[in-house]
Amino acid sequence: MTNTNPARANERKLTIARAMAEATAQQMRLDPTVFVMGEDIGEFGGIYGNTRGLIAEFGAERVRDTPISETAFIGAAVGAAQDGMRPIVELMFVDFFGVCFDAIYNLMAKNTYFAGGSFRVPMVLMTSTGGGYSDGGQHSQCVYGTFAHLPGMKVVAPSNAYDAKGLMTAAIRDDNPVVFMYHKGLQGMGWLGTVPGATNHVPEESYTVEIGKAAIARPGKDVTIVSLGIGVHQALEAAKRVAEHGIDAEVVDLRSLVPLDRETIRASVAKTGRLIVVDEDYHSYGVSGEVIASVVEHDLSVLKAAPVRIAYPDVPIPFARVMEQFCLPNADKIVAAIETMLGRQTVGEPS
Amino acid sequence: MTNTNPARANERKLTIARAMAEATAQQMRLDPTVFVMGEDIGEFGGIYGNTRGLIAEFGAERVRDTPISETAFIGAAVGAAQDGMRPIVELMFVDFFGVCFDAIYNLMAKNTYFAGGSFRVPMVLMTSTGGGYSDGGQHSQCVYGTFAHLPGMKVVAPSNAYDAKGLMTAAIRDDNPVVFMYHKGLQGMGWLGTVPGATNHVPEESYTVEIGKAAIARPGKDVTIVSLGIGVHQALEAAKRVAEHGIDAEVVDLRSLVPLDRETIRASVAKTGRLIVVDEDYHSYGVSGEVIASVVEHDLSVLKAAPVRIAYPDVPIPFARVMEQFCLPNADKIVAAIETMLGRQTVGEPS
Amino acid sequence: MTPSREQKLWMYEKMLVSRRFEEAIETIYLEGKKPVFNMAKGPIPGEMHLSNGQEPCAVGVCAHLEPSDVVTATHRPHHQAIAKGIDLKRMAAEIFGKATGLSGGRGGHMHLFDPAVNFACSGIIAQGMGPAVGAALSRKMQGKPGVAIAYIGEGAVNQGAFHEALNLAAVWKLPVVFVVEDNAWGISVSKAASTAVPENHVRAEAYGMPGHLVRDNDPYEIFATAGKAIAAARNGEGPSLIEIETMRLAGHFMGDAETYRPKGEKDGLTLRDPISRMRARLIADGDADEATLDRIEEAAQAEVDEAIAFARNSPDPDPADALTSVFV
Amino acid sequence: MTPSREQKLWMYEKMLVSRRFEEAIETIYLEGKKPVFNMAKGPIPGEMHLSNGQEPCAVGVCAHLEPSDVVTATHRPHHQAIAKGIDLKRMAAEIFGKATGLSGGRGGHMHLFDPAVNFACSGIIAQGMGPAVGAALSRKMQGKPGVAIAYIGEGAVNQGAFHEALNLAAVWKLPVVFVVEDNAWGISVSKAASTAVPENHVRAEAYGMPGHLVRDNDPYEIFATAGKAIAAARNGEGPSLIEIETMRLAGHFMGDAETYRPKGEKDGLTLRDPISRMRARLIADGDADEATLDRIEEAAQAEVDEAIAFARNSPDPDPADALTSVFV
Ligand SMILES: Cc1ncc(C[n+]2csc(CCOP(=O)(O)OP(=O)(O)O)c2C)c(N)n1
Ligand SMILES: Cc1ncc(C[n+]2csc(CCOP(=O)(O)OP(=O)(O)O)c2C)c(N)n1
Numbered sequence A, B: 001m002t003n004t005n006p007a008r009a010n011e012r013k014l015t016i017a018r019a020m021a022e023a024t025a026q027q028m029r030l031d032p033t034v035f036v037m038g039e040d041i042g043e044f045g046g047i048y049g050n051t052r053g054l055i056a057e058f059g060a061e062r063v064r065d066t067p068i069s070e071t072a073f074i075g076a077a078v079g080a081a082q083d084g085m086r087p088i089v090e091l092m093f094v095d096f097f098g099v100c101f102d103a104i105y106n107l108m109a110k111n112t113y114f115a116g117g118s119f120r121v122p123m124v125l126m127t128s129t130g131g132g133y134s135d136g137g138q139h140s141q142c143v144y145g146t147f148a149h150l151p152g153m154k155v156v157a158p159s160n161a162y163d164a165k166g167l168m169t170a171a172i173r174d175d176n177p178v179v180f181m182y183h184k185g186l187q188g189m190g191w192l193g194t195v196p197g198a199t200n201h202v203p204e205e206s207y208t209v210e211i212g213k214a215a216i217a218r219p220g221k222d223v224t225i226v227s228l229g230i231g232v233h234q235a236l237e238a239a240k241r242v243a244e245h246g247i248d249a250e251v252v253d254l255r256s257l258v259p260l261d262r263e264t265i266r267a268s269v270a271k272t273g274r275l276i277v278v279d280e281d282y283h284s285y286g287v288s289g290e291v292i293a294s295v296v297e298h299d300l301s302v303l304k305a306a307p308v309r310i311a312y313p314d315v316p317i318p319f320a321r322v323m324e325q326f327c328l329p330n331a332d333k334i335v336a337a338i339e340t341m342l343g344r345q346t347v348g349e350p351s
Numbered sequence C, D: 001m002t003p004s005r006e007q008k009l010w011m012y013e014k015m016l017v018s019r020r021f022e023e024a025i026e027t028i029y030l031e032g033k034k035p036v037f038n039m040a041k042g043p044i045p046g047e048m049h050l051s052n053g054q055e056p057c058a059v060g061v062c063a064h065l066e067p068s069d070v071v072t073a074t075h076r077p078h079h080q081a082i083a084k085g086i087d088l089k090r091m092a093a094e095i096f097g098k099a100t101g102l103s104g105g106r107g108g109h110m111h112l113f114d115p116a117v118n119f120a121c122s123g124i125i126a127q128g129m130g131p132a133v134g135a136a137l138s139r140k141m142q143g144k145p146g147v148a149i150a151y152i153g154e155g156a157v158n159q160g161a162f163h164e165a166l167n168l169a170a171v172w173k174l175p176v177v178f179v180v181e182d183n184a185w186g187i188s189v190s191k192a193a194s195t196a197v198p199e200n201h202v203r204a205e206a207y208g209m210p211g212h213l214v215r216d217n218d219p220y221e222i223f224a225t226a227g228k229a230i231a232a233a234r235n236g237e238g239p240s241l242i243e244i245e246t247m248r249l250a251g252h253f254m255g256d257a258e259t260y261r262p263k264g265e266k267d268g269l270t271l272r273d274p275i276s277r278m279r280a281r282l283i284a285d286g287d288a289d290e291a292t293l294d295r296i297e298e299a300a301q302a303e304v305d306e307a308i309a310f311a312r313n314s315p316d317p318d319p320a321d322a323l324t325s326v327f328v
């Protein structure tokens, strides 16, 4: 069953962390080949809470704490997947991908192709992304573009718990490797704070959200804001603010980077004629460039104004709060971009 | 001294491999802190010939064969660079970056920033790129976009020996880490075949080519073809072919991906009104998207037609010759794109 | 544990198939690459790593394996693939890049995959270590029988993946055996120049697992040692490391002039070619007479000829099929 | 090799500075994080890894070092930085993210860099291994004196970088000493659950280098063992590995509730707090009287207070300076 988030009177709100754990538990109950591996995902329940409760229900055989050996255990997940299991493996912070990327991009992502489809690699690599809480330059990155650039792995990045559960269920059931990138600022961990909109209604029963379909998080007609993960919430906030001044922004939540739903993006921009891309990943050679190019190579004539990107500048992520916040995308920057693009100005703000 | 390639009556032609070795030897003579490390770079002279002759002149202390431990020896290069040396380190095939990318993108590229500039990391990471000779999916990639996306390292990719020597000299003298990506199909190794245009006049004396400046490889007024490395030669070939039919293509050789010379690209497109990007790296989230976005975000009005990219499709690289050649960019594809874009057609070719 | 006469003849036959196969590949590889050697040309383009000399490592270990057991092999995989029982025709076709190849030409000689015999390999050194551990984990978790073998070169042992995988396998006590083929060279770099210990089997102690050394490329000793290690793995006693002193009779890849090798080294090796040594030994031990061995030779050659003919006569893939099989 | 009285007092003093510093940081870290703990808030946001209990590992080793020697430290670096002689005021300011910090606030507590004392660290476990080997190589090639020390946790030992770096250092016989701080935990995963051998010092044999174990967090034993290893390195005898049994008195990071730790484990540890033990021992051995130690305590506290005040009173960086120092 593929679903879109229904508005419900009687809401059952979950955090993304709990939604991920629920999807995992449901699939583990259904399918004995599903298991979880990673650092501190057992007793600890995952640094970002997404495996909480699993070890109590499924035991340490199926919820395995690993040594700090990412190359070995991600490689092992590939070997297990090829042998009939469906591993879910965690890379604690995406920033750590450098120690194990061969096992990811060159092994997990390619073996199916190298084998001409005769081997399948049904696994989920889940990993936390994002900054904003001053964790420094090796614990705050998104590197969405890095994962999305290299062929053979699907890449999803939910902005809310409903999508997180549905995408996680879809990812576990997918016969291909799926990288599940969850943003720390949306997880709903008390100790990190959370964006309220990320914690939303999640049905108890199992459902999937199709991998490769973007969502219109807010319909509008004047400008399209394309984003993913936490950027969707910043875009929604900006849309709300400019709405007070008569600007009607459409917000596209990509949800998946691979496959990329170019049709939805193009249709939205064809309607609004304006495009802003918001991306917490580095500016150059990443998501923002790809989205813009995907629109203009298809049809240049739809655009009424030059597209704009609001992305992380091409610098390592600084620790100091004032510096980091200066670099991060936020609603203010989006509002300013919309104002400039539409040649209007929010009442009461300086030019 | 910064130079641009002079046309000379009395040409001293070198392959890129020899040009790289010559630049390295010259800097090693001048500066005792320069040394070379990598797999098979000693007696063997580098799989792609770029360290040939060095061990004979400088000995095994300064031209060090390493164990197959990329994480350790690239990390060691960073430590040595911070301690006053200027290492040149080789990653034999760029495809292997996955086993050691932490030492590259998270250490080499960031320590200067993390140290607020108080440590410098003057090192060159040289690595071979590219396919076309059926070396399979783990020995044929470019991954330009992957390196260019992550901040803190300069990235260069020469298309000819003159630039290779000048960029190598500049890279060795640079106080920042520089990734030097050389395309195997241009190296001038007999056993690989080579694109003839890559082997060109190289002055004996030392000179630099500025990192971050693109070159106009061929001036033209009807369409801009932006490329790098081997793609430049394909673009030049295509330009020659369409010239016979009255189309005047300008070819921009990026030479550097970081810094990216957006001014030169924009000026060219402002002149021609049309943009084709040719890139042997994967299509999505890479170089081609970045170049297109850089143009349109700056000024949408310069384009008379939707920009086009000719890049490697988003699939792992197949071994079989017919499949690989089907995927690779080439002059035919560029000619076809030009024809379509300009609404004209080369005489005698089918539509 | 000594091999039975039948096992010896099986080992000899598989060694021969591997050798004959590579001799055929060697010849065909050079077609179209003369007078100027250009890797991109000919019926078999790309890199070519021959395993001539290393056949004992393949057969001595694989003699103990079922099709359901798992092998992850290296960039030099032909002997290992053949001993594991891979479909030789489809393997040959893959090496030729044909539509009938194991993966329809997508892989090539460093990427041979055959699910029927649970065989995989890779072009990145030590990349098979993690997957072998994972396959062993899968068997343990599913309660299915089976061991996993990870082959690795002595040069690759210095790669981080080796360390991580051995530790993980030992911590989880998994049915996996790590087999180091020590041919003394990693391309042009000698073991002495790259490895801090003279022998790699001692590294097993760092993981609390048994480490074994087999000297002199001896197929029977390999058989005996592998037999013990594999039996232990099947019995739930956990992983082991086996180091085998073997030899690289050819260059690292075809086209390698090997100027870095000390003069005379290869002459010595050729005298100890494991194929002729085994033949002599079978006769000396009374395990077979010349006629029997000639028949095995003929059968091996016929099998190879058939595979090569199959590959030659197979069609190229549809170029556009390059875009398929990325996702299943 | 036993420390002189002066060395003992130096060690005690540095241990105290480290402890007092972290106590101050601990308090300030929680400012703005109550009643709801939110890592993003307060004067010191982000993760905070305290080294309480591990001070002997820092001082016993660094007592042998000059400013020109190199240390690469871990994600838990305060004690190591202080023992190496880092500028405490600028270190404090860096941890507060101030303009006067070692890197003007770009690094934070996991990225402390001070070229004056050749100190670096990182947030990726085992990332300092390669750089320490490289610094040692640099000294050897330049003919300049100096050793490099790479600190690493017992959990990080299972990372590939450890293996590669030890092998490389041994092959090239470089003046580097690898120091494993075994606090028994890698976040919530115990050494027993992650490491195939009970003690990591035995892994030195895999690289033909000496491996030493110091039990019970004993500063004098650490001093003695490090002294030998560092002297050997300085004498051109190559690298060594030292494993130290130490203890993590706090959670992995601040905010860690440590529910995974067995009941009572921490009570036992607190009784063996190295600071109070060393104080008692100095007095018992007649190396110092109460008054002397009180004076040291006061001096340590004063140094810490001054550093914290400096950090507090320093200005925030200009936000736009985030864009500088990428390239020099
Ligand atoms: C990570 C990685 N680094 C380097 C290479 C290039 N390379 C291929 S084979 C080889 C030598 C391997 O030596 P060894 O492990 O002894 O195997 P052998 O070739 O001798 O069979 C090297 C360096 C690679 N494929 N992967
Ligand atoms: C490559 C990598 N993997 C995982 C982490 C997350 N991490 C940070 S500290 C830590 C535990 C390290 O344990 P240990 O080495 O024993 O050091 P300790 O924290 O006990 O000082 C982990 C898993 C990391 N920083 N880098």
Ligand SMILES: [Mg+2]
Binding pocket: C153, C154, C155, C181, C182, C183, C184, C185, C186, C187
């Ligand atoms: Mg070898």
Ligand SMILES: [Mg+2]
Binding pocket: D153, D154, D155, D181, D182, D183, D184, D185, D186, D187
């Ligand atoms: Mg620890």
